[in-house]
Amino acid sequence: MSRSPYLSGAPSVSVIMVKVMLALVPAIAAYVWVFGAGILVVLALASVTALAAEALMLKLRNRPIKPFLMDGSALLAAWLLALSLPPLAPWWLVVVGTLFAIVIAKQLYGGLGYNPFNPAMVGYAVLLISFPVIMTHWPAPLELAQANLSFANQLQYIFGASNGLSLDAVSMATPLDYLKTQLTLHHSVQEITSAPQFGLLGAQGGEWVVGAYLLGGLYLLQQRLITWHLPTAFLSVLALIAGAFYLVDATHFAHPLFHLFTGASMLGAFFIITDPVSGPTTPKGKLVFAAGIAVLTYLIRVYGGYPDGVAFSVLLMNMCVPLIDAWTQPRVFGHKK
Amino acid sequence: MNALVNIVKQNLGLGSIAVNGGVHPPEHKQESTTQAIGQLPLPKRLVLPLRQHVGNLPKVLVAVGDQVLKGQLLAEAEGNISAAIHAPTSGTIAVIGDALIPHPSGLPDRCITITADGKDEWIAHSPSDWRKEDKTTLLERLRHSGIVGLGGAAFPTQVKLLTNAKSLVDTLVINAAECEPYITCDDMLMRERADQILKGVEIAQHLLGANQCLIGIEDNKPEAAEAMRLACTNSPLAQSVTLKVVVVPTQYPSGDARQLIRLLTGIEVPANKRSTDVGLQCFNVATVLALHRYFDFGEPALSRIVTMTGNVKIPANFEVLFGTLVTDLVKAGGGALEETDDYIMGGPMMGFSLPSADVPITKAANCIIASAPNLFAPAPPAMPCIRCARCADVCPVSLQPQELYWFAKSSNLEKARDYNLFDCIECGCCTYACPSNIPLVQYYRFAKSEIIAQDRAKEAADLARERNDFRLMRIEREKQERAEKHAQKAAGAKAEVANAEAAKTDAAPVNETPDDSAMAAKKAAIAAAIERAKAQKASATAPQNVADAKPAVQAEIAEIDARREAAKQAVSEQTLSEQALDNIASTQDEK
Numbered sequence A: 001m002s003r004s005p006y007l008s009g010a011p012s013v014s015v016i017m018v019k020v021m022l023a024l025v026p027a028i029a030a031y032v033w034v035f036g037a038g039i040l041v042v043l044a045l046a047s048v049t050a051l052a053a054e055a056l057m058l059k060l061r062n063r064p065i066k067p068f069l070m071d072g073s074a075l076l077a078a079w080l081l082a083l084s085l086p087p088l089a090p091w092w093l094v095v096v097g098t099l100f101a102i103v104i105a106k107q108l109y110g111g112l113g114y115n116p117f118n119p120a121m122v123g124y125a126v127l128l129i130s131f132p133v134i135m136t137h138w139p140a141p142l143e144l145a146q147a148n149l150s151f152a153n154q155l156q157y158i159f160g161a162s163n164g165l166s167l168d169a170v171s172m173a174t175p176l177d178y179l180k181t182q183l184t185l186h187h188s189v190q191e192i193t194s195a196p197q198f199g200l201l202g203a204q205g206g207e208w209v210v211g212a213y214l215l216g217g218l219y220l221l222q223q224r225l226i227t228w229h230l231p232t233a234f235l236s237v238l239a240l241i242a243g244a245f246y247l248v249d250a251t252h253f254a255h256p257l258f259h260l261f262t263g264a265s266m267l268g269a270f271f272i273i274t275d276p277v278s279g280p281t282t283p284k285g286k287l288v289f290a291a292g293i294a295v296l297t298y299l300i301r302v303y304g305g306y307p308d309g310v311a312f313s314v315l316l317m318n319m320c321v322p323l324i325d326a327w328t329q330p331r332v333f334g335h336k337k
Numbered sequence B: 001m002n003a004l005v006n007i008v009k010q011n012l013g014l015g016s017i018a019v020n021g022g023v024h025p026p027e028h029k030q031e032s033t034t035q036a037i038g039q040l041p042l043p044k045r046l047v048l049p050l051r052q053h054v055g056n057l058p059k060v061l062v063a064v065g066d067q068v069l070k071g072q073l074l075a076e077a078e079g080n081i082s083a084a085i086h087a088p089t090s091g092t093i094a095v096i097g098d099a100l101i102p103h104p105s106g107l108p109d110r111c112i113t114i115t116a117d118g119k120d121e122w123i124a125h126s127p128s129d130w131r132k133e134d135k136t137t138l139l140e141r142l143r144h145s146g147i148v149g150l151g152g153a154a155f156p157t158q159v160k161l162l163t164n165a166k167s168l169v170d171t172l173v174i175n176a177a178e179c180e181p182y183i184t185c186d187d188m189l190m191r192e193r194a195d196q197i198l199k200g201v202e203i204a205q206h207l208l209g210a211n212q213c214l215i216g217i218e219d220n221k222p223e224a225a226e227a228m229r230l231a232c233t234n235s236p237l238a239q240s241v242t243l244k245v246v247v248v249p250t251q252y253p254s255g256d257a258r259q260l261i262r263l264l265t266g267i268e269v270p271a272n273k274r275s276t277d278v279g280l281q282c283f284n285v286a287t288v289l290a291l292h293r294y295f296d297f298g299e300p301a302l303s304r305i306v307t308m309t310g311n312v313k314i315p316a317n318f319e320v321l322f323g324t325l326v327t328d329l330v331k332a333g334g335g336a337l338e339e340t341d342d343y344i345m346g347g348p349m350m351g352f353s354l355p356s357a358d359v360p361i362t363k364a365a366n367c368i369i370a371s372a373p374n375l376f377a378p379a380p381p382a383m384p385c386i387r388c389a390r391c392a393d394v395c396p397v398s399l400q401p402q403e404l405y406w407f408a409k410s411s412n413l414e415k416a417r418d419y420n421l422f423d424c425i426e427c428g429c430c431t432y433a434c435p436s437n438i439p440l441v442q443y444y445r446f447a448k449s450e451i452i453a454q455d456r457a458k459e460a461a462d463l464a465r466e467r468n469d470f471r472l473m474r475i476e477r478e479k480q481e482r483a484e485k486h487a488q489k490a491a492g493a494k495a496e497v498a499n500a501e502a503a504k505t506d507a508a509p510v511n512e513t514p515d516d517s518a519m520a521a522k523k524a525a526i527a528a529a530i531e532r533a534k535a536q537k538a539s540a541t542a543p544q545n546v547a548d549a550k551p552a553v554q555a556e557i558a559e560i561d562a563r564r565e566a567a568k569q570a571v572s573e574q575t576l577s578e579q580a581l582d583n584i585a586s587t588q589d590e591k
Helices: A013-035 A038-060 A065-070 A073-084 A091-109 A119-130 A132-136 A151-158 A175-184 A206-222 A229-248 A256-261 A265-272 A283-303 A310-327 B002-012 B135-142 B157-161 B185-208 B222-234 B257-265 B285-297 B326-332 B390-394 B401-409 B413-418 B429-433 B440-501 B513-541 B551-572 B574-590
Strands: B045-049 B073-076 B091-100 B108-116 B171-176 B212-218 B242-248 B280-284 B303-310 B316-321 B342-345 B367-371
Touching (some): A013 A073, A013 A206, A038 A151, A073 A091, A073 A119, A091 A119, A119 A310, A206 A265, A229 A256, A229 A283, A256 A265, A265 A310, A283 A310, B045 B091, B135 B185, B157 B185, B157 B280, B157 B285, B185 B212, B185 B222, B222 B242, B280 B285, B285 B303, B326 B342, B390 B429, B401 B413, B401 B440, B440 B513
Parallel strands (some): B171 B212, B171 B280, B212 B242
Antiparallel strands (some): B091 B108, B303 B316, B342 B367
């Protein structure tokens, strides 16, 4: 009967997910270069946990396991969560976060295509609220670390057999964190950013990872896996608002480039806020959504209780998606606005 | 690079050099353009469905056993929107009855079958001097031409040429975009018969009184565009009006009339209006050529060019008599290659699978594709929608297919209507672009038919309620009238008794007036209430955007229902099938 169109010109869901993961590879390489190979173990842990959790949940929900495991969405969520965690996160932290992301944020809402919230960010937010100390203890980049941290040492940290080696010995406040605490001690931004963990634009070392995210993001744009609306709106609004504050008072507010190149800005712009399932679908809606995340992120960074705010901002804006979509319907051909 | 420029321009809202959205499926047009348009040997049997056009079924004028000549009128247009059917060759009427027709429903419909006598003998016919004749006469004559839109919509052409003060046509758009993959019948027609097409354009221009004629061709047909340009410079029409070939970027679905009009003129025809309301009319190239053959030679619509392509030995275009069976056409294409498992009528984006290869070529049949798994792989199982909005990006009418899918799937039909479901042109771009392989268009077709069915049911229910209200009112009235009679009788009797008892005194006059006035007031109140209810219903049932565009679809659905009903009957009472047939015929005639 009528099953037209008989042609298909779309990459499958699996291909899309695999390409997004491919776009993350430069950032992972930079990560290994800056922080050591420990991140690979964290990624592997998250991947295995995600696939196992996804398979188990699909079985419990009586859904076909193979096609949904093969779609790659669980794996991608696990990677995004792993890349948001401190590189030497203990194994159980990784497992708990991934389980939360897959089981609760994704499968309990109906699985692929039905989750109203970004699963990776749900996992991240749960961990940040539950284990704030571990979550804000980032190891220093290898070049700044006082103790030489071998891969074996890193494994010891991850699997909790550090034998008295305290994480404090190798950790260092992240630039966003450091900026926040030092500002409360009435230091000026200029004094603060001369600390060793600050690099040219963002974090010493970390800015390479950020640059790699940007590179991966451009690949996604080139492959038309994302549209320009979300990253452009997010980055430009973040820069604009940071720029405005910076112009008003440069001693208390960091340079806009600093905001773009630290924390989860770049990861968020291209990989997190571009999650299609939990985001808006209309072009205008995407602009509103991304702008909202940028404003909230800046406010949380500057006035909030946490050093970074991308995860919370994404979740807050996820809630607004149905409303944004309803309000930003494009003009239909032949209709007046 | 062009594509990139387009994206930038579209996103910035600058210019409109291409269709909004749209897709670029592999064209596969070169396969069927290597050969000149071929002729088929005269078929032995021709099956002519009465339904080859949008509108009323034509009225059959012949009976089984009649000898007919080529070009003889077999069925005449019935009502305003209808088209005549002619004998494509000379022969005998063999059967008038149900046969399989090329329709997605796969249901049989009424057909006239002719056994050809092989002489191909013409009925007397002559050219007309259309420049000198009155337009009204010409249009009335066009009713007997059998010409319908040959681009695939099959809308009776004479209806589109009627103009009045309200719809003055300034610009005539000739649709030669042919945006669907595989189809090349218009391409070949333009390459080979551009001069004849221009003669048809002259007639259409004359009838419409247009000041401008724009011929829109996609840039993947340079030979056709060149031929048309040459024909334009040679045409006498170029002296009196603006006559231009406009090459548009190849992008499906630029051949949709409203899309092409926007591409050529920048005018976006409002959704609730016809193009003539904004001074435009659009015809397919093959349709205007049919006008030329009718007025300049006196030949009614008997054949068309059909692309035979896909999994056949020699893909090519053929001039095919209406009623020729698809099997004959496949033979002409050198026969189907191995693994052919299906025949598609139309293109791969909007076409449909034929119920059998033994169905006839109709006026709407622009292309037959022999399908095989290696050409059109069966769609993989659908995955959940991931809201990637690729469908919205490619939708040429800027709908939100992902939302419509959600509403259709959950049978939230009101919401689907609110999100302009009825503006969907079913071009298939959304399904083409869907990474989850969701058959979106099928969901929309389903939702549309559900909404139309609901509206019809609601109308029927309203009618029934109205009838019931009236019945109740009548019962009430009769009751009152009876009571009135009884009262009168009783009063009469009383009066008589009174007269008898006291004949000398004047009986008090029976006081009937207050009763009467009370009753009249009551009746008036009931009538007013019914009026109010009616008005309320009328305003509540007025469909928002179905009304203008949908009568044709509604009529079609009604007819399909009738046919389905008939098919059921035919199965249950096989012996009585002839009778069932007559029933349908009569119900359809009533329409």
